[in-house]
Amino acid sequence: MNKIEQSLAVEIATGVVPGWKGDALIIGVYEGGEAQAALSLCGKVVIHEVQQRLAEKWLRGSLGESIAFPTPANSGLLVSRIVLLGMGKKESLTTESFRALGGHITTLCHKSGITSCHLLITLDTYHKPKQKRTRIPVVEALAEGAWLADYRFDHFKSKAVEESKEAFKDHPFKRLFLGVQATEAAEEKKRLLAMKWVTRGVILARNLGNQPANLLNPETLAQEAQQLAERLPHIKTTVHNEKILAKKGMNGILAVGSGSHTPPRLIVMEYRQGGDRPVLAVIGKGITFDSGGLSLKSGEGMVDMKFDMCGAAAVFGLMQMVAEMALPINVVGIVPAAENMPSATAQRPGDVIKTAKGIFVEVVNTDAEGRLILADALHYAASFKPAVLIDLATLTGACAVALGGQASGLMSNNDPLRRQLEKAGDRSGERLWPLPLFAEYQEQIKSTVADIKNVGGREAGAITAACFLSRFVESNQPWAHVDIAGTAYDMSGSRPHVPKGAVGVGVRFLYRFIQAHWM
Ligand code: BES
Ligand code: MN
Ligand code: ZN
Numbered sequence: 001m002n003k004i005e006q007s008l009a010v011e012i013a014t015g016v017v018p019g020w021k022g023d024a025l026i027i028g029v030y031e032g033g034e035a036q037a038a039l040s041l042c043g044k045v046v047i048h049e050v051q052q053r054l055a056e057k058w059l060r061g062s063l064g065e066s067i068a069f070p071t072p073a074n075s076g077l078l079v080s081r082i083v084l085l086g087m088g089k090k091e092s093l094t095t096e097s098f099r100a101l102g103g104h105i106t107t108l109c110h111k112s113g114i115t116s117c118h119l120l121i122t123l124d125t126y127h128k129p130k131q132k133r134t135r136i137p138v139v140e141a142l143a144e145g146a147w148l149a150d151y152r153f154d155h156f157k158s159k160a161v162e163e164s165k166e167a168f169k170d171h172p173f174k175r176l177f178l179g180v181q182a183t184e185a186a187e188e189k190k191r192l193l194a195m196k197w198v199t200r201g202v203i204l205a206r207n208l209g210n211q212p213a214n215l216l217n218p219e220t221l222a223q224e225a226q227q228l229a230e231r232l233p234h235i236k237t238t239v240h241n242e243k244i245l246a247k248k249g250m251n252g253i254l255a256v257g258s259g260s261h262t263p264p265r266l267i268v269m270e271y272r273q274g275g276d277r278p279v280l281a282v283i284g285k286g287i288t289f290d291s292g293g294l295s296l297k298s299g300e301g302m303v304d305m306k307f308d309m310c311g312a313a314a315v316f317g318l319m320q321m322v323a324e325m326a327l328p329i330n331v332v333g334i335v336p337a338a339e340n341m342p343s344a345t346a347q348r349p350g351d352v353i354k355t356a357k358g359i360f361v362e363v364v365n366t367d368a369e370g371r372l373i374l375a376d377a378l379h380y381a382a383s384f385k386p387a388v389l390i391d392l393a394t395l396t397g398a399c400a401v402a403l404g405g406q407a408s409g410l411m412s413n414n415d416p417l418r419r420q421l422e423k424a425g426d427r428s429g430e431r432l433w434p435l436p437l438f439a440e441y442q443e444q445i446k447s448t449v450a451d452i453k454n455v456g457g458r459e460a461g462a463i464t465a466a467c468f469l470s471r472f473v474e475s476n477q478p479w480a481h482v483d484i485a486g487t488a489y490d491m492s493g494s495r496p497h498v499p500k501g502a503v504g505v506g507v508r509f510l511y512r513f514i515q516a517h518w519m
Pocket of ligand 1: 308369456
């Protein structure tokens with residue numbers, strides 16, 4: 001699973017259009033039937049063919065729509081077909097539209113057996129709506145979308161794999177050439193390479209997220225971390241087993257894991273290539289399956305709970321990314337891993353546990369388990385003296401209800417950090433939206449028998465969960481909590497660059513955050 005198969009090569013192409021070789025040339029068409037400006041580079045014959053089809057309204061130009069026709073014999077072009085690809089309204093194009101377009105291109109090539117294709121779209125310049133001076137990073141976004149869409153989790157589809165392998169044996173989508181001006185080629189190549197590592201990180205996060213819970217448990221997740229360290233230079237993995245957890249007084253992690261046949265783990269992955277520069281610590285919730293424990297979930301509520309380790313998956317993806325990019329930074333990834341199961345040895349509602357920080361917690365509901373394992377992990381993270389501490393967790397259904405799949409919830413004790421992360425979210429396409437941490441919310445987690453309880457009632461569920469976490473972070477420690485319950489997986493298949501299942505959310509906004517403030 002650790003081995004990332006990224007068979008699609010995305011390359012920069014310069015030179016004149018007639019010299020390009022391949023199966024297809026893709027030309028962008030805006031809604032309303034206007035072709036992109038760079039069509040003018042294709043020579044009279046092709047220009048005429050395209051204009052004629054647009055005049056006859058062969059396609060409307062809505063985003064992702066496409067038609068293909070054979071390249072006219074006397075055109076002088078070396079590609080065998082011309083594809084017209086709808087781009088939507090020109091004035092409303094955003095970076096995210098280009099990611100979606102990249103996704104559509106991959107899907108299109110897979111479906112029609114195109115092995116290699118060239119894009120004209122990247123030869124035009126686009127500006128952000130209402131910000132005439134800000135250029136959209138078109139090449140990067142298209143490549144990102146194309147790579148993100150070139151993903152299938154089909155390890156367990158014996159028949160379908162055979163069939164699709166048969167169908168595409170001679171025609172896997174192998175190469176995407178993005179046309180750019182010669183003066184920009186060097187710069188774009190650099191960005192492309194970075195995007196390759198980023199999307200590889202996303203793919204690792206998806207692979208882990210999609211892995212079923214009978215195969216991925218705290219132990220096998222820890223093995224994945226060890227393999228990551230073997231596979232990549234400069235990553236050091238340390239796995240703390242249940243005995244060490246007991247020694248460290250990490251009863252939050254132990255209590256959650258106590259109902260499972262597979263004992264819990266605390267996984268630590270260190271990447272230190274930044275000398276004496278500050279440390280970034282990232283924690284990911286690693287519940288490999290969340291049945292709810294004795295506060296058992298309904299059958300329906302349990303279906304997708306193998307995804308309850310997607311925070312952890314993002315941390316894995318991040319660690320792989322920084323190591324493959326050989327960034328001169330210091331990052332520590334921390335994953336508390338446990339399986340939340342009901343059994344005779346499971347914790348009970350009403351139990352009181354002493355966390356590693358010494359705070360006593362009344363466990364009102366064993367289904368609010370994420371905050372219990374994160375409590376110990378947050379406390380442990382302090383030992384690395386991080387300049388910034390970020391946790392990612394599929395923490396509350398309440399957050400998914402509030403924001404749906406369009407944004408992750410963002411809660412922080414530090415305004416500048418929150419703004420930095422919001423910006424990173426916007427840039428990456430993985431949006432983060434703030435929720436307040438007003439002191440008054442802390443009242444909701446007061447307990448009659450212990451210091452705090454693990455549930456704060458129905459109201460403001462995402463916020464009271466974050467309030468709980470805040471108790472395990474020093475008040476002067478810049479910290480942000482990202483609730484990815486609504487964004488971690490997407491079963492709709494409605495976004496071309498997000499196949500059904502684990503999204504791999506987190507890797508891309510963390511990349512933008514690191515790029516802007518840590519490199
Ligand atoms: N892992 C769930 C949250 C979740 C729900 C993630 C749906 C993704 C989709 C978490 O452990 C949980 O069960 N939270 C409870 C908390 C409640 C008992 C206070 C919830 O949200 O219902
Ligand atoms: Mn739960
Ligand atoms: Zn959970």
